[in-house]
Amino acid sequence: MPKPVVDAEKCIGCGTCVQVCPMGVFELIDEKAVPVNVDQCVGCRACEAQCPVQAIVVEEE
Numbered sequence: 182m183p184k185p186v187v188d189a190e191k192c193i194g195c196g197t198c199v200q201v202c203p204m205g206v207f208e209l210i211d212e213k214a215v216p217v218n219v220d221q222c223v224g225c226r227a228c229e230a231q232c233p234v235q236a237i238v239v240e241e242e
């Protein structure tokens with residue numbers, strides 16, 4: 182199962198991942214992206230590719 186992991190130290194809260202994820206995995210909470218629906222991730226890596234500060238890594242488990 183793919184699992185997106187956010188480095189909150191890097192995240193600038195731009196919301197790009199919230200917009201590009203086709204599965205609604207992320208929400209912005211206190212200006213940080215949080216993968217609240219991680220079970221829905223299909224591993225497309227759009228979030229990883231489009232985060233402007235490389236704060237997301239999609240891990241394969």
Ligand code: SF4
Nearest residue numbers: 202222223225226228
């Ligand atoms: S890999 Fe795709 S489905 Fe998974 S969190 Fe990122 S954008 Fe969403």
Ligand code: SF4
Nearest residue numbers: 192193195196198232
């Ligand atoms: S795209 Fe990157 S910087 Fe922007 S909210 Fe998501 S994790 Fe944070």
